[in-house]
Amino acid sequence: MQKTRPLIVISSRTGNTMILGHAIADALPGALLVKPSELPEDLSPFNPVLLGYWRDLEEAPVDMRAIASRFEGKTIGCFATMGSDVNDPDSQAWMKRTAEGLAAAGKNNTLAQTFICRGRIDPAQFEKMTKMMGGVVSPERAEKRRESETHPDRLDLAKGAEIFRSVFGVNF
Structure with a gap:
């Protein structure tokens, strides 16, 4: 039986997800971390895929x-960052929906784990959304942005790393 190793594929706009991905990779010895544009042609040596x-x-x-x-035939883990409350039911539903959709896009994959944490909001995206909302930043939006500025923090990174280490650390 061929030995496999973890593959971690990261799409990161502000660097938040890349920081989290490096923490998770450190928890999974031998993991290969790549951007989607760098995905290897031959995926057979890799499982799980995060x-x-x-x-x-x-x-x-x-x-x-x-x-x-x-x-195809991979055990999938998904992790994400967002600039809002990750415990909000809408955030949880988004994570579930997107993770299930990504796993189902291939063939015979199994979604084994998800993790979501807060991250800094991209300034350009914040400005774009502000314009779409009439150019006014409500106190609630300003507070959400302020709360997101310090994330992902050490606790976020440690939690993400531990979740995936506990699920995949001894199974590959």
Whole structure:
């Protein structure tokens, strides 16, 4: 039987997801960490596959959706960062929906684990959304942005690393 190693594919706009991905990779010895544009042609040596991405409105980012169909017979883990409360039911539903969609885009994949944490909001995205909302930043939006500025923090990184280490650390 061929020995496999973890593959971690990361789409990161602000660097938040990349930071989290490095912490997870450190917890999984031998893991290969790549961007979607660097995905190896031969995926047979890799299992599990962890997909890390940021919240792009209601979807996973385009580059992550574009490669998801390439995975077949893999155990999938998904992790994400977003600039809002990750315990909010909408955030939890988004994570579940996008993770299930990415795993199902390929053939015979199993979604084994997800993790979501807060991350800094991209300034350009914040300005774009502000314009779409009439150019006014409500006190609630300003507070959400302020709360996101310090994430992902050490606790976020440790929690993400431990979750995936506990699920995949001894299973490959």
